[in-house]
Amino acid sequence: MTGLAVLVFAVSALGLVHVFVGYPLWMLALARWRPRPVQRRVWTPHVTVVLAVHDGAAHVQAKLANLLALDYPPALLDIVVACDGCRDDSAARCRQPGDAHVRVLEFAERRGKAACLNDAVAQARGEVLLMTDVRQRLEPDALRRLVADLGDPGVGAAGGQLRLFDAQTGFAHGIDAYWRYETLVRTSESRSGSAVGVSGALYAMRRELFRPLPPGTVLDDVLVPMQVAAAGWRVVYEPMAVAWDGTSQQPREEQRRKIRTLAGNYQLVQLAPWLLLPWRNPLWFRFVSHKLLRLLAPWLLLALALSTALLAAHHVLFAMTALALAAALAAVVAGRLLPALGGRLPIRLLTAFCYLNLFAAQALLAFARNRRLHLW
Incomplete structure (x- = not known):
């Protein structure tokens, strides 16, 4: 015994x-001693912003205003909003400005984010997709910075940094510290090759690399970049492309979101068992x-x-x-x-x-x- x-x-x-400790230190060492710099270049392709919304009336107008104010040529930017079985007036609020750059797909039945992303991408016109969520605010230069990373011919997807604000409690400060630690790991993964995932709040990718997601997929921001990496492209992290979100003040506020996200990792293995195979998944160890x-x-x-x-x-x-x-x-x-x-x-x-x-x-x-x- x-x-x-x-x-x-x-x-x-x-x-x-x-x-x-060990894995983060290993990534830090690789980033320092065997770096793979991103060959950024100025590039202005046509970009389609993809936004899936469920009951987002409280945020969607501010989000669209934020997207339309991005520092990017308006003629090269369009937005597809997929409203997923909304019980509020999200779709009407999206149409309210009457902007020709915004297209609204309205689905009466709630099918989930993955199905909405699949339909929205099918309607995309741009060479590049900008994926974002309704709640977070993007810095004006976020898109330009992500697109510059995609200017590297070996980069297939680039994720931005999610920064938290309004930490008022000890728990909130602890979550913010954890997120900084996570950011350090992602930065090191990116500098030494590819990051495992991106933040669903802000990432860009080449449209040609998007593969339809299985119905009900929770972690599209992990499965999509893993598919990009499996196709032979790099997935990089761009800390200068920033999205802002409020932090949870108490454990109960964080609990539901975090449990769903973590359970999504189990679902990933169920939906994409090839992720467990080293000869199929080039980022298997990571x-x-x-x-x-x-x-x-x-x-x-x-x-x-x-x-x-x-x-x-x-x-x-x-x-x-x-x-x-x-x-x-x-x-x-x-x-x-x-x-x-x-x-x-x-x-x-x-x-x-x-x-x-x-x-x-x-x-x-x-x-x-x-x-x-x-x-x-």
Whole structure:
């Protein structure tokens, strides 16, 4: 029993170190010592903005105004909005300005974002697609920066940076810190070859590389770039192309969105099993390390906690590990009970880490209960 507990401790500890430290450091090293710079060039192709909306009346007019104000030649920009079974007046608000650059596809039945993207892309006229979501605001130069990356003949897709604002609570600051960490990983992946995914809030791609998405796909912003990479093109990250979004102030606000997103990774493997095959997926190591092993992190933490509890009396290493885990959990609980304490940097980082892993555990249960997930 002791030998098995030691093995569980070693595997779980090494797995956690690889996921959160080893893999990011490896990407940083590759980006530094074996960089693959993007050969940007000024390029102004015709661009079609693709926007899928479900009950987006509160945001859609501001979003269209934001898109039409982008620093890009108006004659080379058109917008296709797909309204997916909206119960509000989203479609009417899209048509209200009467701008010839905006086309509205209105579907009475709610079919999900993936189906809307497929239909909208089929109506696209541009050489380049700009994918974005309704809530986030884009910086005026975001499109030009992404298109410049696509000026590199080896680049098939370019993702922008999602920046969070209005962090008011300790939890919100922790989520913002996690997103900065994620940004560092994506930047390193891009500089050393290709990023595994992009942000659905802002990315551009060559229209010829878009492949219709399976119905119900949740993570189009992972499957689409993985398909681009499988076709032999690079997927790069452009941190200077910025989209802004508000951050969740409390765990409950983040929970539903995060569980759905994390469960979407399980769905990806179900919809595209070739992602698990190294000879089919050129980004296999990155995909497994960045996406799949993070889903295992809460279970690795549980295995680490149980094994150290069993081994604590046998060696000081296990006793210290058990104490460290207990102290971290106690700090998170104290931070939730005492908001002033929760605002301190170490505790807010621990809080975000604990909640994100809790959501990852819940995501497996959510996917097991409902393989179809949610359309939106």
